[in-house]
Amino acid sequence: MKIVEIREKTLPISSPIRNAYIDFSKMTLSLVAVITDVIRDGRPVVGYGFNSNGRYGQGNLMRERFIPRILQADPATLVNDTGTNLDPHKIWNCMFTNEKPGGHGERSVAIGTIDMAVWDAVAKIENKPLFRLLAERYNGGRFDRKVFVYAAGGYYHPGQDLNALKDEMRSYIDRGYTVVKKKIGGASLDEDLRRIDAILSVLGDGRKLAVDANGRFDMDTAIAYAKALSQYDLFWYEEAGDPLDFELQAMLRNYYDKPMATGENLFSMQDARNLIRYGGMRADRDWLQFDCALSYGLVEYLRTLEMLHQHGWSAERCIPHGGHQMSLNIAAGLGLGGNESYPDLFQPFGGFPDGVQVVDGYVTMPDLPGIGFEGKANLYSEMRALSS
Template sequence: MRLIDARERTAAIGAPMRNAAIAFDAMSASAVALVTDQGVTGYAFDSIGRYGKGALLRERFFPRLLAAPPDSLLDRHGVIDPPACARAAMANEKPGGHGERPGAVGLIEAAAWDLRAKIERLPLWRSLADYYGTRDAGASIRVYASCGHFRDDRLLADEVARARDAGYACVKIKVAGTLEDRERIVALAGGGPLAIDVNGALAPQIAQRWFAAMAEFRLAWIEEPAPPLDYELTRRYAELTPAPLATGENLFSYDDARNLLRYGGLRRERDLLQFDPLLSYGVAEYVRILELFAGWARRQFLPHAGHLFAAHCVAGLGLGMAEAAPEATLPYGGYWDGVRVQDGCVKIPDLPGVGYEAKANLFALLEHR
């Protein structure tokens, strides 16, 4: 088997919403297809929030992948080996500088995983579990709903109620990192587990008062109170609150994850890790990170975004929970057509690969229709 084409399409996914750090009006995402000479195609779709990677893919990573000796991309059984695809893409790249590159390479590896699982006629989670020897893998996973981007505050309670009605137990909302956050949360408390995402915006001067104000809510977690690379501030914030902290979605490599572990003061019995395999060179790098966090429970890993691909990673690697945009009319929202969230869980349908073909509005983007 050999790859005969690699394609990318940058999809505009702008939405009139904000978090505490950025606006999403002009947001884009990459849809990737790896085409083989055997009629099977592997797909990948971006995590949302850092723009498409089409140009990097076309300039550097696709040409290297397609120029690699076909056998060098296969495992010893002759099946496509996704980590080998990522390695081929990374030839002659300097160390450090983990920004857009890990997202571009992650997309290639993800599409190769879709391909591998299809060739094996397995759902991706099963293929991943076999490859990495996960013992407690299964099709049912816990999911949470990501809500409350800054649009119109009056709509927030509605949005959260709709997510809970749709079957989500745990819901996450965006907050501003100011003392007004209390009011935003009070209006929602009591309905079920609630997490908040500060997107790095909490000011150190008010941190003590802010964490004290949050104490009344028994939050599921507090996400990114400090900027992603400020490990020292993360460490200090961890000392200010008994609530679980969650972070890592803006660290895109093993090396950065190791620095978070070394310096971030995270608490092994409590805190949560949100590295995103799709934005971070793919599953092979992610598994190295899992191994680095020896002694941490797999359920403490909640990959950021990633949608259907991330759901398979959660199932196939035995992770804690997948993040979902609950709005199924969005290509990157909801799950496979007809699949419902129930009691905060989703059962991945028994389809080969990721199953993009079974979510019509997303597959239309992937197949460039």
């Protein structure tokens, strides 16, 4: 039982869109294949992983540090006590060998991507969907067959007028979503309010709309938007200021009593803990968006969930960023509140296995071994090309 090879490839997920902070015209990600010596149906069991959009491919870090550490380790130190499967926690510890604490920048993305592939392999070796494996190991066997998902869109597209924006949002509702998201902060406040009004003319209910500033605002602008957005009963007001400006986030609660969301750009349990300690987040209404693919993977996410429990937060207040099937499995297996979804963007990495439909805002988890990548034909073709 061992890992025989780890392959990485940087792939483009470019798109002519922008949010309040960046454009995606040159966006990339890393695709990873963890190849084991376990043979099923005449082929090695391979685990796959990739990092979420918004952070670029991490191939250099993987090739220079993290992949060599795994492959140079004694294989016996990377498996469970019975020697029947890989141990993601031991592999994580191996990757983090000789790394100083703090500075949770791009290395958290590199480790998180490999960690995803390891968990995919572990669940496949046990011939179980990952969500079932997680439920059995960490949630008393309880899992949610149906998971809430929302449609992330509303980016600033070149030349998109209000009618086209309404058509975009209408298309999400027509596909079964009950909550959609739009970007703010990439235009003036007045223009953003016109965009919101246009979308609400389609949705008819502010609770069906979330807005996301992508960390763009300073204190005064964040407060100005908070005051303006208070006229709507929105699903949430997301990431108003810099992800590490906990004072700004805490101050906003004085101006905005409706739900807020943040956390997608916090890449460790320690940073997440500081948000809970100092960010003024409210466990009865706010949402946490930590993304395992960007924050050291599921091994670290388990630590984050334990920290939240110790601070009186329910896992149900977590709706991860990223729109990938890894977080979808975590949501189903560990009782999170749902998952982000990209119906049209960042393909083939966004979306669900073929045939999985959104019905009344929920998807039903299929019984596919591992994370379920093999059920999405256009994505699996990219993965097979890497591992073959």
